[in-house]
Amino acid sequence: MIDATADGKTFKSIGLGLKKHNIPVLPPTKDHSLEIAERDGELDFGSTYGARLINLECVLMADDTTLDYHRRVAQVAALFNAKKGDIVFTFADLPGRRYIGRYAGTLDIEKILWDGELTIPIKMGEHPFPVSDERVTELTIIQSPQVVSVQSTGDERASPIIVLTNVGTANLQSFKIMNEYLLEG
Template identity: 35%
Template sequence: MSTVGAALYERRLPVLPDVEDNTLKLAERDGVLDFGATYGPRTLTLTFEITSSAADFNATVSALARTFNSRRGVLALEFADMPDKKWRCVYAGTLQLGATGSRLIDVQLRMNDPWPTSAQDTELHEYGDGLAFGDGYFYTDHSFAITAPGQTFTVNNAGSNDVGPLIRITGAFTNLSLTDGYGTLTLTGSTTGTDVIEIDCATDKQTVKKNGVNAYAMSNRVFPLLLPGDTEFTVTGAAVNVRIEFVFRYKYLY
């Protein structure tokens, strides 16, 4: 922000989003019925101090308006004291200056998905991919070669929140199943060594594609979620010779 003549003066960042209770009041009955609770969006307020000269004051305000206006869509914010997390926000509210002569300006933001995510995802990158030091990628241990039925592997979710991964299965199998001890994802049919199956388990997606084409009918409509920590999977099927990759960003409560 210093390049446009502003500095972060104050940050109001709730530790958790507001809770939205789902309750029902019945006539002639004390209390309420509790149907659980969900988190609402997380609201952020950033206060910037305009550090530019009086001559450049309006230019700095204009630059802030270009940076934070709603037409920009989703903004991925990073804070210097939390460099490995991205806070994905949209502009919500009024870009408001203080009283006449004030150099403080408030920016109202809203996280529709209230959870910050890791700066990088877990997709496999190999030496020779053209990555440079500092690009923000790491060599992942979320990719597994499976050559026999009954083989197990463990996926680590280093975040503090559940996440729906993209499961990419490359290679040959017949009637493959993937079990985490709670549920079983089953893919019916056969693939060849060059086929790629992608199961997107994100709550707002839940799709199955084969070589980029809809293949939802192959699945039994089970989409695993990764809890924080380690999850062990067991693979069963016939003629299994695949690589299974879990691609996701860690999600954090804060």
Template identity: 35%
Template sequence: MAQIVAVELGAVYDPGVGGADFTIDSNGILQPLGLLVSRDSREDLLPRTREYNEEIPGRHGELDFGSEFQPRILELHVSTAEIDPATRYTLKRTLAGQLNPLAGVKTLVFEDDPTRMYYVKYAGDMRINTQWPTWFDFVIPFKMANPFIFSANEHSFTGSGTITNAGNVDVPFNVYVYGPAVNPIISINGEVMTWTGNLVAGDILVIDTGNQTVRLNDINALGTYNGVFPVLRAGSNDIVVSHPDTVFKWWDRWI
């Protein structure tokens, strides 16, 4: 794994927790930026919501058409270590390069909660307080376009039994059926998924319940599928498969 140089001390940083792009280590240092995190906004209970409703004249209240979560905002209040005033500009350019939103979404893990991963991107306005000559502080405004917090590692389960979704919301999953198999049947908490056809040795049937796709050896195979795309509920899920070489993969997630 590539190593990244931490900016404040020149120390070598190895992104250890799940290979995340950013890690807040046990000393409260945001690596590889080398910034001290004084506080963060993880204590916010829920993201803001987007409401869909309609008022009807002459009728009390309103019709509720459901809610959706808006992007989650995760703010990190940070400060630099003591630095030579002559290097302030260089440090600012280094930080800008690391936080560049054009590089896309990055992963963030807190070492005090290493099983969860945040998918973040810089968004907003970052004003640096430069009133002190040898250090400065500011707030990094991260946005989570997907407001859910994910498990740091993908989970896998083979065959029949009980799958535990350790998160607090339902999650989609992928099913991999490895040939040889004939007309595989999969039951998730009583919801039955069936695909009609023959798999020979070397074939792989992939059912993606999140994107609602079915592919055989990377070729569309939705035509002989029964169209059932269940989720893994938070907690325990009863799994029954007709073919033992059936593998489930998913990511726990929390709101």
């Protein structure tokens, strides 16, 4: 079994054992194109990524077939309640990554004596890529102009967040920020 957490709670604590997680390599693409009458082909406006769907194949383990089993089912329902919105998932075999999503689909449990087997569908809608720990280097620029290179250890291009703080008493009359991207050829 794979150690996992959902919303900070371990799967084991509610009697869930994660057998495997099916996480697609990339989210599906959404192609943006337009067909024009009497013109061959279509105009291609590029593509974006859609929501990523992952499936968590689990076994629900109970101490008895009635009270404990139904208590465990209720705990699973409470933890994965879609009304809670997005929650954070972590998996021991994918260290340093957090997957943000919510339960989306149906949750059928196939009961086998004391236990049950189920697949929990999770939709990573707003955040289709996992979030990882980044190394952040804080830097104070003492004289200007100065070029500062910022490198991210993530695997998806992201824009940096730049915060300017005036620690002096005088008002700033002007400032200039240039954000240039290195184009790969």
